[in-house]
Amino acid sequence: xxxxxILFLATFLASAVEAVEALTIxxxxxxxxxxxxxxxxxxxxxxxxxxxxVGLGPALQQIPIDALRxxxxxxxxxxxxxxxxKAILRASGYKPLHDEAEAxxxxxxxxxxxxxxxxxxxxxxxxxxxxxxxxxxxxxxAFIVVSFGATQGRLGLAAAAAAAAGVLVxxxxxxxxxxxxxxxxxxxxxxxGVLLTSFGVFWGAEGAGVEWPxxxxxxxxxxxxxxxxxxxxxxxxxxRRLAYRPAGARA
Amino acid sequence: MRYVRSFGRFWWNFIVGDDWRxxxxxxxxxxxxWLLGRNGVEAWWVLPVAVPLLLLEAVWREAxxxxx
Numbered sequence: 001x002x003x004x005x006i007l008f009l010a011t012f013l014a015s016a017v018e019a020v021e022a023l024t025i026x027x028x029x030x031x032x033x034x035x036x037x038x039x040x041x042x043x044x045x046x047x048x049x050x051x052x053x054v055g056l057g058p059a060l061q062q063i064p065i066d067a068l069r070x071x072x073x074x075x076x077x078x079x080x081x082x083x084x085x086k087a088i089l090r091a092s093g094y095k096p097l098h099d100e101a102e103a104x105x106x107x108x109x110x111x112x113x114x115x116x117x118x119x120x121x122x123x124x125x126x127x128x129x130x131x132x133x134x135x136x137x138x139x140x141x142a143f144i145v146v147s148f149g150a151t152q153g154r155l156g157l158a159a160a161a162a163a164a165a166g167v168l169v170x171x172x173x174x175x176x177x178x179x180x181x182x183x184x185x186x187x188x189x190x191x192x193g194v195l196l197t198s199f200g201v202f203w204g205a206e207g208a209g210v211e212w213p214x215x216x217x218x219x220x221x222x223x224x225x226x227x228x229x230x231x232x233x234x235x236x237x238x239x240r241r242l243a244y245r246p247a248g249a250r251a
Numbered sequence: 252m253r254y255v256r257s258f259g260r261f262w263w264n265f266i267v268g269d270d271w272r273x274x275x276x277x278x279x280x281x282x283x284x285w286l287l288g289r290n291g292v293e294a295w296w297v298l299p300v301a302v303p304l305l306l307l308e309a310v311w312r313e314a315x316x317x318x319x
Contacts, residue, residue, distance in 0.1 A: 070281075074277065074281055075266060077277055077298075077302075078266055078267065078268075078273070078274050078277055079265075079266065081273050081277070081302070081305065081306065081309075082268040082269075082270070082273075084306065085270065085273070085306060085309050085310055085313075088306070088310050089310055089313055089314070092310075092314070094310075094313065094314045094317045095313075095317075139265075140265075143265075197302065201298045201299060201302060204281060204284075204298060205284055205294070205295055205297070205298050208281055208284040208285040208288060208294070209284075209285060209288035209289065209294075210284060210288055210294050210295045211295070212295050213295065218295075222299070225299060226302065229302070229303045229306065230306070233303075233306060233307065233310055237310060237311075237314055240314065241314070
């Protein structure tokens with residue numbers, strides 16, 4: 001039960017972060033160049049992503065569970081550490097915070113700078129940018145859905161979490177009709193980094209033949225431990241940054 | 252050939268990212284976990300030790316580079 005809740009939460013949050021990024025691109029292109037070709041691009045990317053999940057999910061379920069957990073755990077850990085490293089650097093001030101409003105303005109300026117085609121034709125710029133944005137961000141979601149779902153035998157639950165996140169973000173995007181700058185994206189990325197890293201540690205070790213003390217409940221301890229380590233690193237780096245700031249800047 | 256290269260680059264960026272040292276450290280930690288487990292030694296602690304060390308090394312290096 002607790003495993004299902006954590007799996008749903010992790011997939012939901014990771015999918016929401018990626019959906020915000022994809023929606024920012026789609027909104028920027030759609031607003032400037034029109035919606036027809038942009039939505040064709042979104043539709044085509046969604047079809048490719050759906051085929052990826054439907055094709056790969058059942059195939060992965062045929063692989064022995066330990067081998068699958070090892071491969072998925074190692075991939076999740078590598079993936080999760082990338083998120084966590086960047087989130088720690090952002091939270092401690094060593095990396096600028098990801099700003100969806102700025103990303104929206106940049107995409108909008110780029111879209112406006114390219115000449116549009118006639119209204120009856122497909123605007124290949126809109127199609128390509130929307131397709132690429134949704135496909136790349138969606139591929140990360142699909143990877144998380146497939147790996148979480150197949151490893152736990154809960155592909156449906158993971159896909160439902162991703163779909164719920166997608167719907168929520170799209171509805172919010174339509175309501176505000178602009179970048180979702182009020183979504184605490186950097187905090188979400190931090191939480192997702194912790195969850196991906198924790199599941200990576202847990203499944204990767206299990207796949208390598210480890211038996212965790214306490215069995216499945218150990219995942220909760222791993223999540224707590226990774227959170228604590230990350231928060232300590234943020235605190236240490238923040239102090240270091242403040243200590244190295246010029247005297248005038250500290251006043 | 253160009254497509255094969257960009258396909259490979261996409262997956263490299265997707266999985267390894269911009270810091271290959273972390274991925275290499277993880278490979279060593281997984282190998283150690285597997286070896287210890289195979290020889291009947293408790294190995295659940297290896298990854299929980301490796302993860303903070305790898306994170307610390309990666310963020311510290313990047314923080315130093317930013318400060319310099």
